[in-house]
Amino acid sequence: MNRRRFVRTLGSAALAGSSLAILTACAQAPPKHSAAPRVVVVGAGFGGATLARYLRMWSRGTVEVWLVEREPAFVSCPLSNLVLGGFSDLAALRRDYDALSKRWGVIRVQDEVTTIDLARRRVRTARGSEIRYDRLALAPGTAFIDGAIPGLQADDERIPHAWKAGAQTQLLRRQLLDMPDGGVFAIHIPLAPFRCPPGPYERACVVADHLRRHRPRSKILVLDANAAIQSKPALFARAFDSYQGLIEYRPDSHLLAVDPQRRRLELEFDQIEAQVVNVIPPMRAGRVALDSELPRIDGRWIEVNWLSLEARGVPGVHVLGDAVSAAPGMPKSGHMANQHGKLAAAAILNAFDGLPPDPHPVLMNTCYSFIDRSHGIHVASVHQYDPAQGRPLPVPGAGGTSTAPSIAEGEAAWSWAHNIWADMLS
Amino acid sequence: MMAPLAGRDRSELLRILADFRDGRRPATIMDQIIRGYTDAQLGQIVAWYAAQPAVTGLTSPSVSK
Numbered sequence: 124m125n126r127r128r129f130v131r132t133l134g135s136a137a138l139a140g141s142s143l144a145i146l147t148a149c150a151q152a153p154p155k156h157s158a159a160p161r162v163v164v165v166g167a168g169f170g171g172a173t174l175a176r177y178l179r180m181w182s183r184g185t186v187e188v189w190l191v192e193r194e195p196a197f198v199s200c201p202l203s204n205l206v207l208g209g210f211s212d213l214a215a216l217r218r219d220y221d222a223l224s225k226r227w228g229v230i231r232v233q234d235e236v237t238t239i240d241l242a243r244r245r246v247r248t249a250r251g252s253e254i255r256y257d258r259l260a261l262a263p264g265t266a267f268i269d270g271a272i273p274g275l276q277a278d279d280e281r282i283p284h285a286w287k288a289g290a291q292t293q294l295l296r297r298q299l300l301d302m303p304d305g306g307v308f309a310i311h312i313p314l315a316p317f318r319c320p321p322g323p324y325e326r327a328c329v330v331a332d333h334l335r336r337h338r339p340r341s342k343i344l345v346l347d348a349n350a351a352i353q354s355k356p357a358l359f360a361r362a363f364d365s366y367q368g369l370i371e372y373r374p375d376s377h378l379l380a381v382d383p384q385r386r387r388l389e390l391e392f393d394q395i396e397a398q399v400v401n402v403i404p405p406m407r408a409g410r411v412a413l414d415s416e417l418p419r420i421d422g423r424w425i426e427v428n429w430l431s432l433e434a435r436g437v438p439g440v441h442v443l444g445d446a447v448s449a450a451p452g453m454p455k456s457g458h459m460a461n462q463h464g465k466l467a468a469a470a471i472l473n474a475f476d477g478l479p480p481d482p483h484p485v486l487m488n489t490c491y492s493f494i495d496r497s498h499g500i501h502v503a504s505v506h507q508y509d510p511a512q513g514r515p516l517p518v519p520g521a522g523g524t525s526t527a528p529s530i531a532e533g534e535a536a537w538s539w540a541h542n543i544w545a546d547m548l549s
Numbered sequence: 550m551m552a553p554l555a556g557r558d559r560s561e562l563l564r565i566l567a568d569f570r571d572g573r574r575p576a577t578i579m580d581q582i583i584r585g586y587t588d589a590q591l592g593q594i595v596a597w598y599a600a601q602p603a604v605t606g607l608t609s610p611s612v613s614k
Contacts, residue, residue: 485590489578503578505585521585525577532577 159187160475163246163256165236165411167192167220169457170444171262172547173464179227182472189254190223191246193235197548200319201457201491202540203288207296208329210496216288216540218548226549239415241440258471260441261425262460263409265318268423271405273380281383282400285326286318298399299330305340306398309388311378312347313405316424318445318455321354321502323347323403325492328359331366332495343369344395346376346388354454355492355502355524362494362528378402408446417442424448429514430480431470432463439474441467452517453506454488461543462486484508486515491536499532500525556603562595 162178164171167190175190197218205211223229234248239259246254267284269277278284278291285295302308308330312323327345334341345363351374352359363370377391381402388395388402407413407423417434418426425442426435429450434440444460453459463486470480486506491499504522506515525532554562568574570583583591 485586487582487585489582501578503581505582507585507587518585521581521583523581529577535577 159185160257161187161189161255162258162260162471163189163191163254164260164262165191165246166262166264166409166444167194167197167223167231168262168264168444168460169543169547170264170460170464171260172197172220172223173461174260174262174443174468175229176223176227176547177465177468178471179229181468182475184228186472186475187230188228189230189232189256190220191232191234191236191248191254192220193233193249195233196220197544198288199457199540199544200286200288200322202536203285203292204322204326204329205493205496206288206292207285207299207326208333208496209296209300210329210332210493213288213292218544220548222549236411239411239440241415241437244439258439258441258474260443260467260471261409261412261415261446262442262444262464263411263446265406265445265455266409266413267404268407272378272402274383275381275402275404276383279383281386282381282402284403285401286322286403295399295401299333302338302341302398304338306338307342307344307395308334308399309344309346309395309397309401311376311388311400311402312345312349312353313378313403314348315353316449316455317403317406319490320454320456321359321490321492324352324354324359324362325494326401327370327372328362328366328492328494329496331369335366335369341369342371344397345370345372346378346390346395347372347374348377350374354490355500358494358500358524358528359492362500365494406445408442412442412446415440420448429508430482430484431474432467433470441471443467450506450514450516452504453486453515454490456488456490458490458539458543459486459488461547462488464547482508482510484515489539491532491539493533493536494528497530497533498528499530499534499536500528501532501535553604554598555601557599559595559599562598563591566591566595 164175175188178186178188199216224231234250236246237249238247244256283291283295285291327343363372380389386400408425412425420426425446426448427442428435432441432443434442443463445455466484473480489503491501502524505518507518509516566583569576569579
């Protein structure tokens with residue numbers, strides 16, 4: 124095994140820690156004449172940025188990497204609920220992409236991929252570029268299903284989703300600040316699967332911490348289309364109780380339509396008017412993955428080969444992160460997307476060397492959540508590839524949740540964020 | 550905060566992991582995560598850390614909120 128292979132094998136086995144970043148070997152400028160194999164990565168979130176950085180690192184700069192992302196900078200969705208409570212701000216969650224290009228030699232393109240030509244192995248962009256690839260990796264995250272909720276417009280400012288950190292987060296924060304004491308804040312949660320399973324419940328808790336200090340007569344209605352809390356149920360149920368009536372949780376709340384003018388929700392068995400309404404719309408894979416002829420599950424997510432993260436039956440086209448039809452027990456999380464990025468990087472470099480992917484990949488996940496401004500909780504899992512089922516499965520007896528919220532885990536949540544941002548972007 | 554792992558002795562690192570796994574070392578997530586890996590995988594992980602140049606003078610990163 125040469126050094127490159129050795130390092131890669133370890134990478135896929137190792138904990139997702141930033142310690143691997145110690146491995147900083149020689150990033151070089153992309154070669155002038157293109158004998159170098161070229162990977163085009165679409166999307167620079169937790170999955171795509173990790174993939175781009177690790178391709179350059181593990182190939183010691185011998186693979187050319189183009190990274191197409193429409194946004195000028197990365198803004199973390201994890202921790203963005205704290206902004207809603209007034210306990211952090213978006214600037215603390217923003218990172219630029221400069222190190223990927225300057226330190227690692229990733230060719231960054233601020234643009235949006237409009238079409239993929241699988242036969243000619245090219246992508247076309249909104250600004251008219253055509254980029255050839257040897258291998259393509261799509262990490263477009265999720266998109267909202269237009270028209271899924273009658274009455275709700277895309278990025279409706281009267282009923283913000285605040286499910287992509289940025290302007291919508293600030294908008295919802297502003298509406299919560301403007302809410303009168305005694306007002307009702309309603310959150311609607313779509314049927315699973317959706318991005319960040321603990322996120323809606325964390326949001327209720329963090330906003331409750333704000334309201335109990337500043338609008339103590341107010342109320343939060345958590346309207347869940349699901350039959351139960353989707354992540355860390357016992358911990359969140361206890362956290363809801365600790366707010367002593369401020370939070371009311373209603374499972375099986377199916378949303379039929381909204382009236383944004385009156386901030387009114389039409390549920391299957393009820394109608395609710397609230398002063399601030401946050402509807403998290405149903406989601407699917409990002410558009411660029413669904414527009415192409417890749418195999419889908421439920422029409423919404425892309426089916427992958429779990430050894431390489433190639434779309435099933437479409438060699439050379441990898442899909443990772445939230446856009447993937449998840450394996451059992453696998454959340455749509457930033458941490459998991461980071462793990463997908465490393466698995467795909469190793470498989471792509473093996474393929475360029477004419478080698479099969481690692482037959483025993485391991486993935487792991489940790490999702491931290493806040494139950495107020497300072498106390499954190501976690502859920503963790505480890506996923507080993509099961510050759511008989513052809514997909515990773517959670518290891519029985521491994522993983523688990525916190526026993527109770529703690530300030531130590533609130534601090535660990537911040538450390539996790541800083542470490543994983545460094546692991547993908549620094 | 551734990552001391553840096555780079556350059557530490559393999560058997561020492563394996564002992565720390567075993568202590569996490571068996572509940573002898575206080576933990577929040579490490580005890581849960583470590584149980585998901587095979588002994589061979591843990592061996593690969595500690596071998597990699599042990600092979601890194603030792604780092605001195607590291608301090609806990611300041612975390613801005």
